[in-house]
Amino acid sequence: MAFADQVHLAGDSATYRVNPGVKKYTLSDLNFKKTKLGNYELTQALQPLNVRGKGAVQVKLSISADLQQLKLAILTGSGLQTVNIFTGDQFAAAREQYHFLMQNLIIRQVLTKN
Template sequence: MAFEQTVQVPGDDRVFTLSQQLKKYTLRDLGFKETNAGGFSLERPLDPAAGLAGSIKLRVQVNKNLDGFKMSTVNPSGTGNVNIFTNGNHEVLVEQYGYQIDNLIERQVIAVQTK
């Protein structure tokens, strides 16, 4: 899957883009890990009761030029996408997802695309 300019997480009606003010140090401050290819990757658990290893996660990846990204919600092993908005435990997952997305917007990593 290639890095995109705009991303929509399945089930979320918002479309996200990278912020124009995005800086590498902001990504590091937020816990993004630098990949071998020079990009940045972040995984955050969405179910606090399940622990880190057993939780559905929000995964955000940004390329090294900071001009493309991927964002998805993945299963605990990280191998498949999950639609948290239709999950049986969706209230907790959606609440945590919203918190993580709001934090990324507030820190100017991503922005909601206006129509």
């Protein structure tokens, strides 16, 4: 998964890009962690652990050090495989949390939605 000017997840109708007015301190306020390469990364669970002990689905969002490009993926709890949360009823809660997170990032002027 490489950085891109805009990202689109399979099954999602929205395309996202980095807001040109994003500030580094806003990323810190929203719990983005700075990587060794200077990029900003946010990993957040989209659903609680279930009773069988399987890991939660998580969203991973990375913004390049120059605040121009991003990467976005929905992953298993281990972070090793991608998951399509836009199919089936089993991910209804995860979809709701995903849309809430993305809307919050738009309101905080981190992302723009096309």
